[in-house]
Amino acid sequence: MPDTDAIPAPGPLDALRAELRRRALSGFVVPRSDEHQGEYVPPSAQRLAWLTGFTGSAGMAVVLQDRAAIFVDGRYTLQVRAEVDCGRFAPLHLVDQPPAGWVAEVLTRGDRLGFDPWLHTSDQVEALRAACERCGAELVACPDNPLDAVWTDRPPPPLAPVTLHAEFLAGRSAADKRAELAAALAADRLDAAVLTAPDSIAWLLNIRGGDVAYTPLPLSFAILHADAGVELFLDARKLSPAVIDHLGPSVRLAEPPAFGAALERLGEQGKRVRVDGATAPSQVVERLKAAGARLDRGSDPCVLPKACKNPVELAGSRAAHRRDGAAMVRFLAWLAEEAPGGGVDELTAAARLEDFRRQGEHFRGLSFPTISGAGPNGAIVHYRASAATNRMLAAGQIYLVDSGAQYRDGTTDITRTVAIGPVDAAIRRHVTLVLKGHMALAMAIFPAGTTGGQLDVLARRALWAEGLDYDHGTGHGVGSYLSVHEGPHRISKLGNSPPLRAGMIVSIEPGYYKADAYGIRIENLVCVIEAPAPAGAERPVLGFETLTLVPMDRSLIDPALLSDTERAWLDAYHVRVRTEIGPLVEGAARQWLEQATRPL
Amino acid sequence: MPDTDAIPAPGPLDALRAELRRRALSGFVVPRSDEHQGEYVPPSAQRLAWLTGFTGSAGMAVVLQDRAAIFVDGRYTLQVRAEVDCGRFAPLHLVDQPPAGWVAEVLTRGDRLGFDPWLHTSDQVEALRAACERCGAELVACPDNPLDAVWTDRPPPPLAPVTLHAEFLAGRSAADKRAELAAALAADRLDAAVLTAPDSIAWLLNIRGGDVAYTPLPLSFAILHADAGVELFLDARKLSPAVIDHLGPSVRLAEPPAFGAALERLGEQGKRVRVDGATAPSQVVERLKAAGARLDRGSDPCVLPKACKNPVELAGSRAAHRRDGAAMVRFLAWLAEEAPGGGVDELTAAARLEDFRRQGEHFRGLSFPTISGAGPNGAIVHYRASAATNRMLAAGQIYLVDSGAQYRDGTTDITRTVAIGPVDAAIRRHVTLVLKGHMALAMAIFPAGTTGGQLDVLARRALWAEGLDYDHGTGHGVGSYLSVHEGPHRISKLGNSPPLRAGMIVSIEPGYYKADAYGIRIENLVCVIEAPAPAGAERPVLGFETLTLVPMDRSLIDPALLSDTERAWLDAYHVRVRTEIGPLVEGAARQWLEQATRPL
Secondary structure, eight states, X not given: OHHHHHSOOOOHHHHHHHHHHHTTOSEEEEESOOTTXXXXXXXGGOHHHHHHOOOSSSOEEEEESSOEEEEEOGGGHHHHHHHSOTTTSEEEETTTSOHHHHHHHHOOTTOEEEEOTTSSBHHHHHHHHHHHHHTTOEEEEOSSOHHHHHOTTOOOOOOOOOEEOOHHHHSXXXXXXXXXXXXXXXXTTOSEEEEOOHHHHHHHHTEEOOSSSSSOOOOOEEEEETTSOEEEEOOGGGOOHHHHHHHOTTEEEEOGGGHHHHHHHHHHTTOEEEEOTTTSBHHHHHHHHHHTOEEEEOOOTTHXXXXXXXXXXXXXXXXXXXXXXXXXXXXXXXXXXHGGGTOOBHHHXXXXXXXXXXXXXXXXXXXXXXXXXXGGGGGSTTOOOOTTXXXXXXXXXXXXXXXXXXXXXEEOOEEEEEESSOOOHHHHHHHHHHHHHHHHHHTOOEETTOBHHHHHHHHHHHHHTTTOOOSSOSXXXXXXXXXXXXXXXXXXXXXXXXXXXXTBEEEEOOEEEETTTEEEEOBEEEEEEEOOOOTTOOSOEEEEEEOOOOOOOGGGOOGGXXXXXXXXXXXXXXXXXXXXXXXXXXXXXXXXXXXXXXXX | OXXXXXXXXOOHHHHHHHHHHHTTOXXXXXXXXXXXOOSOOOGGGOHHHHHHOXXXXXXXXXXXXXXXXXXXXXXXXXXHHHHSOTTTSEEXXXXXXXXXXXXXXXXXXXXXXXXXXXXXXXXXXHHHHHHHHHTXXXXXXXXXXXXXXXXXTOOOOXXXXXXXXXXXXXXXXXXXXXXXXXXXXXXXXXXXEEEOOHHHHHHHHTEEOOSSSSSOOOOOEEEEETTSOEEEEOOGGGOXXXXXXXXXXXXXXXXXXXXXXXXXXXXXXXXXXXXXXXXXXXXXXXXXXXXXXXXXEOOOTTHHHHHXXXXXXXXXXXXXXXXXXXXXXXXXXXXXXXGGGTOOXXXXXXXXXXXXXXXXXXXXXXXXOOEEEXXXXXXXXXXXXXXXXXXXXXXXXXXXXXXXXXETTEEOOEEEEEESSOOXXXXXXXXXXXXXXXXXXXXXXXXXXXXXHHHXXXXXXXXXXXXXXXXXXXXXXXXXXXXSSOOSOEEXXXXXXXXXXXXXXXXXXXXXXXXXXXXXXXXXXXXXXXXXXXXXXXXXXXXXEEXXXXXXXXXXXXXXXXOHHHHHHHHHHHHHHHHHHGGGXXXXXXXXXXXXXXXX
């Protein structure tokens, strides 16, 4: 029956459209996010991927009956064309042609555009609502998601066991954290804070999990009350008796579907409730409002204390970085031996690096998919090697490897750019400019109150002076055996982040990318410390302690471009790397380390 | 009748309170601003000074029946105590204890707090309204100002003649500006823009005036229509036939009281109207809204083109700076001769400097009150010498002079810090750190899109490294024969300013202040230019051209603290100063200049 072959099987898009017609909706918005607005979503919430095929980490589709569009940012303009049927989904730029603008153009008076209020923040909903109003359409919150209704082979939600994050790693008991945050709520005359970010809840309760890739957290919701009690909404099948015992009687357990009713209870009691507009689903805000709660929009109260690591967490991070440094040194020594002969490709290299890391104590997995880019692939900022793109690490080129791990005592993230044999002077010049930026930031001394946005220029100045730049942030916060991208601080041209505070871990990762040729990035994690007061100092100053302990490739540095101060910083860094990592490695790796950490 | 002496004459505060009682108001808010939100207000609008005695440039009073408070910022904490009866007005900190917070604490349910909606922006009103709501009070817009009703000896509004700002100075005709802005309005589907900032109107129509001190502008309101026509609301007594002729038939003249009716007309016609929330009085916004206008909140459309000076304006600025440099050089030569002997005080010095400036062509007055601070007075950032504070310029101390002028072809603003004879090494070290910050910014090269907020750290880094800083912005925009403080750009820790663009004039003025000892500030004006592309550049880059041409005091610089690049910059700057200013000065001044501009 060849004819039936000509009729395409009704795919997700057709099924969704039929469902929308049944519900008298003109269209529906499908974001990449789930109800936690996190970086990774479990398979059960990968609605955008199911509908469109797009697997990138950010994006949104809008489906109407006669057309559909998928919006992705600059990182994914190539990937979206490879993964998505662009005849059915017009690929548009998330920033330059945002969904709200498109919606305002294509909808007409009387149209009804649906959205799932669990999957969007209030700000996102406001933008869509304004767009609908401009064209006379109506934005309709769907109490149940029409896509879910037709996603027949939807995977079940993840059920990874919840684990304890012991006090010898966390540095503080969960009871202590709850008490401190509750006192702050009370001082602000708040009755409760709604927590929808799973990493906040994991930090607060000293628990970890495995519900999403790369970040050891259990998906959950919680309400922290001003009496230090917590309602935790989490599938009980994930909990062992030991964990239940750890949580204790102040943490009242409930299944996730009970979260809505708990919000209503807060409202009915007229409670003053903190909600974080940056992460809370629109549904949470609306339900609280409708039930009569008094909303206080502000930061999730876990965000700042989670970001400011305590001495135990910092000690853990230092230990994790020594282990990670030893793995990187073994890898780089292996690479120096194998790659120049032409026997290593990107996938092999990434796998070998993971092997070296896996040997480390407390290793629990990677903290993100390794970026392993040889030659021109290094210029793709969010490159992920595949069988189709895999390249050999070729002599005369440079290789960029950005990778990290989750250890029980800390999260790592490092980028090194490595020469495969001798490379030409232009590359060395560019590497040296990037290194100068890295060092300028690493050496910075600044008063309390300074933001990462203020410091960002230090990492770019050497490149700017030559008419060069890089189109990504300079640094992101990092969690403690949690998210490798963690707020609220960052180092970025976008200035609106809170000041850096002692204990914050942040990456320093300037880069330079020559399209179709090569990519350079030099990344260490550092933590903010109270710097020793210079003679005559009038104000307390902060600085950075470098956590990452892995040599920079000396063969890529042009010493003539460095100042005496820069050269001294690099030599001292290498002495520290040799001293701290040397005892952890042996044989060829030890020999390689000795060579790699010689003075310039 | 000695008894009557014991009863204080009913002063402004009592009169205002009686008037408030008559109007059944519990209190009233008296800001320093007038309806134009400008830096200087005419005597007829100096309500805060009349009520309280306070003459600072920013502040606000709130008067209740049983108490009153005056709010000033950190610059004025001393001055407010000197000028105001603090038994009657509690002096509070405008930032740390803002009026809204105070109001929320002292008002009670049922209280009615009045304000004049012409004197506050909508944002300011919103803060007050939220405060009143918190305590159950009501915020009441007063259609006529109760303070004005009791200010019996109120001066009349200023009537300074409007003058032409000729095209050979402005570089563009007013018709050309109107046409360009009108086209932009039309492209945004706007019918009109309401202009309430007099400097915007002066720029747009190529007119100047003298209604306030230090800034050559006529006070006025205007409405720019999308057909390039303008309604100008300005007292006709300020206009000569020549100016009326210059304005032409596209500029329809009306008296200021007709402004309200014109706003209502826009509303009745359902127009889409641009209003700048940062500067428009609440009254303008409310009147437009009530009448049915569709509001588009956004920037005053004059702000950006006014800030980006055209080649003719830049040529004028360079000429003005040569003239101003010659005056400064004559002054500094005179100072070098007279001050070490002990014969010069702050007031004499400021007067002498003004004399030298007055000799320059196109001089029209100072651009702000000269800051002339000797020794410890230099540490007061906004110091203004008076008979009471006047100090001698004493040997072994440093002298800070921050001054500027209005010339028909440009506005200047310069600060120099000068040694009176030899000074100790600690001072020289601090001066050199400030100079390093100045030079780092002056030499900066940066891509298009960079804001002053991103660059600010360059001016602070050398100080930060020693645990030092200064508590003011690094730079402000400057007008073209207009305001010496002009937006939208600036160089500041506060990051939210728009990117720097070619043609913008901005000050670079880092400082260091040792309380009760000395103050240092080194300020040049620069303009943003397209920098020559470095070899291998991939992006267009911007940089700064220094406009100010006056030597830095070489005796205050410790060359050992300078890099080769910094020393080269300074020597080259001094060569340029000698070359450009040398031919303009003679005799002792010329000789002094030769000495002052020698290589380090």
